[in-house]
Amino acid sequence: MDLGLxxxxxxxxxxxxxxxxxxxxxxxxxxxxxxxxxxxxKCNCTSRFCAAAAxxxxxxxxxxxxxxxxxxxxxxxxxxxxxxxxTFCTNYSRTVYAPTQQSxxxxxxxxxxxxxxxxxxxxxxxxxPEPPGPCARVTIGRCINTPPAAEQVNQQAPPFAAVDLSNxxxxxxxxxxxxxxxxxxxxxxxGFVQASINSTGASLVFTFQTSKPGLVQWRLVEQVTxxxxxxxxxxxxxxxxxxxxVSRKCNGQQLVPGTAYAMWYNMxxxxxxxxxxxxxxxxM
Numbered sequence: 001m002d003l004g005l006x007x008x009x010x011x012x013x014x015x016x017x018x019x020x021x022x023x024x025x026x027x028x029x030x031x032x033x034x035x036x037x038x039x040x041x042k043c044n045c046t047s048r049f050c051a052a053a054a055x056x057x058x059x060x061x062x063x064x065x066x067x068x069x070x071x072x073x074x075x076x077x078x079x080x081x082x083x084x085x086x087t088f089c090t091n092y093s094r095t096v097y098a099p100t101q102q103s104x105x106x107x108x109x110x111x112x113x114x115x116x117x118x119x120x121x122x123x124x125x126x127x128x129p130e131p132p133g134p135c136a137r138v139t140i141g142r143c144i145n146t147p148p149a150a151e152q153v154n155q156q157a158p159p160f161a162a163v164d165l166s167n168x169x170x171x172x173x174x175x176x177x178x179x180x181x182x183x184x185x186x187x188x189x190x191g192f193v194q195a196s197i198n199s200t201g202a203s204l205v206f207t208f209q210t211s212k213p214g215l216v217q218w219r220l221v222e223q224v225t226x227x228x229x230x231x232x233x234x235x236x237x238x239x240x241x242x243x244x245x246v247s248r249k250c251n252g253q254q255l256v257p258g259t260a261y262a263m264w265y266n267m268x269x270x271x272x273x274x275x276x277x278x279x280x281x282x283x284m
Contacts, residue, residue, distance in 0.1 A: 193211055210267055
């Protein structure tokens with residue numbers, strides 16, 4: 001991103017996925033530490049959704065209106081592994097989490113020395129009353145200098161000002177840290193390495209393997225468009241082959257031998273990318 005300071009200093013950052021899970025902004029100390037917001041009671045989701053995807057510090061050796069900086073972190077959390085155990089004939093809504101969105105917090109401080117706490121107190125020379133005359137002696141008043149105590153940097157203090165991080169000209173208020181939302185993506189498209197459906201005894205077996213972790217949703221239809229069963233499979237490990245065996249309809253009835261069925265299926269990855277629906281046909 002483009003980022004600049006009006007003087008030498010450094011910027012602490014913390015990046016959190018799933019902005020909807022964050023109930024309150026972190027403090028300056030929490031940003032610097034990159035804490036899990038669930039540990040400080042600022043998360044309304046499962047703890048892992050409020051862990052910092054990235055946290056660190058960016059040094060700025062000179063004032064600059066804009067400088068290119070890079071922040072790298074972990075992929076969005078696998079949001080599908082806390083689904084209900086019963087996946088047969090259950091429609092799952094993916095609207096709870098928005099894994100492509102990331103909340104970015106930026107907090108700046110300047111470099112030493114700042115000379116905060118410096119003071120000087122010198123009195124004017126005082127005339128000595130004795131002896132009188134034009135050559136009177138003077139007594140120099142004591143001069144008190146207080147050197148800097150334990151030096152302290154000037155650090156921005158919350159509240160965080162919301163800015164549009166997609167706008168290179170965006171600027172936060174002076175002395176105030178900023179926050180914004182960015183969208184992350186993955187150039188590797190979601191997809192299926194292989195998929196097939198076969199009739200095995202009284203069941204239809206849907207076998208597939210995905211190109212990356214995600215969620216596979218499937219629908220079994222008969223008579224071209226009549227949905228008779230559905231479900232989903234969370235795939236945390238794309239290297240493993242997955243299978244779904246269907247032997248009955250959602251209404252409890254058994255599948256009928258000699259009937260033509262079709263399996264409709266697609267997948268969604270952790271970035272929210274969803275494939276088009278694919279269809280496999282089979283006669284039981």
